[in-house]
Amino acid sequence: MVPDTLPVGTTLGRIAAARPWLAALPTLIVQVRERFGVRLGPPWHAGSCSWVAPAELSDGTPAVVKIGWPHREMYGEPVALRHWAGRGAVELLAHDPDRHALLLQRGMPGTALGAMHTPAGQRLRPAGVLRERLALLAGELDLPPERIVAWGLARRVESALWSAAHGDVPGGAADLARARILAGL
Template sequence: MEVPERLGWWRDRAGGVAWLESLPRLAEECAEHWSLRLGEPFGQGHVSLTVPVALSDGGQAVLKLNFPEEESASEADALIHWRGEGAVRLLELDRERNALLIERADPGTSLWEVGDDEEAILIAASVMARLWLRPPPDGHRFRLLAGEAERWTAQPRSDWEALGRPFEQRLVDAAAAAAGELAGSLAKLAVCHQDLQGSNVLKAQREPWLAIDPKPIVAEPAFDVASLLRDRRWSIDRAIIQRRLDLLAAELDLERDRMQGWGVVHALHWGVGSDKIEPDLVECARLLAA
């Protein structure tokens, strides 16, 4: 099996080279353990190895191998919690190998293929609403927004300082203020996807659209729209974001100001790292904070 080149950036992470080299072996071990016939890896993913597989009964599924890190550790738990309502089903799990066997969304066309922005936003909203149906389970191990937000008030500022203040301070101040204020008044909590945007919503048959690749966190629903607000960020402007806020507030009965505030916080958290910034995410924070 040839590992897609899009995963090559893991070589710069601690343990990344060893993980990349282990992927063919891990895939073969999973194939033997679960009686799978492996296809060629999907080429578009850049975080995990995903491989179409045939099951012993002739059905189709996807084998997913995650890098061993905190962000992906609870993906399987979220899929179990959602029970296939709005998201692909988890068929098998091997925590030791960080391997998931998941339902294959067929035909698997991404929401990015829907050209009308309003239609795409409403489709995504309908998927989100299904994911939020059940309260977080007792004794869960998901990360908590209340705790993460406290860290997010300090980390972007520290990284921004270390990088030489590459953009205006008002964005850092706005994100810190929003995180502090919103985290202290969280509404009803749900197991949130955190990265529900066009590439992670696929056309399917069991349900019209299904979510994939969650980065789960227990949060209020107003937080979970952050990635969607900046979806297709290469082609959005302030008017598009404002229209999305209007649509989501009406469709999901969410407070506009809370969605907007979390949007600033999340864009800056994902856009400012210890060694670089993502200019398009910083621009999204700028548009949301305007």
């Protein structure tokens, strides 16, 4: 269940502090599978700090199991997913905080934003909505937004989307849009 080529292994294998977690990962996978009562498929070859695999609930519902190496960025994920309750994000079906494991609704990817034939401003909206939701979550948790790591990710997504869409926006409108986004952060 943990192939040598899996990115989580190749990445974390270079970090001495992560090696004990990697050594325990096969046992964690079995424990999490039993705890959540799921059937697991082969892990996906993605992610550098988590083992992630498709799963199936006992009733056949598709899901995803994610077991994270304990680090700062991963602790806010179950909090945010619980807060959003499936609105604009996959639903958190179960959480095992002792094993840093999540059982998630399986989300199906749609059209890549870069492949959409819509104006750049429309493609930027999802990142802006995410940023606003993160700000609301930070307020409810009584944290400054920068303490929620995903806040920084949303900022980078906005920037990347703007850069990818820059050619679609005439003249200085792209620079103005970017300035407005950044001013709102």
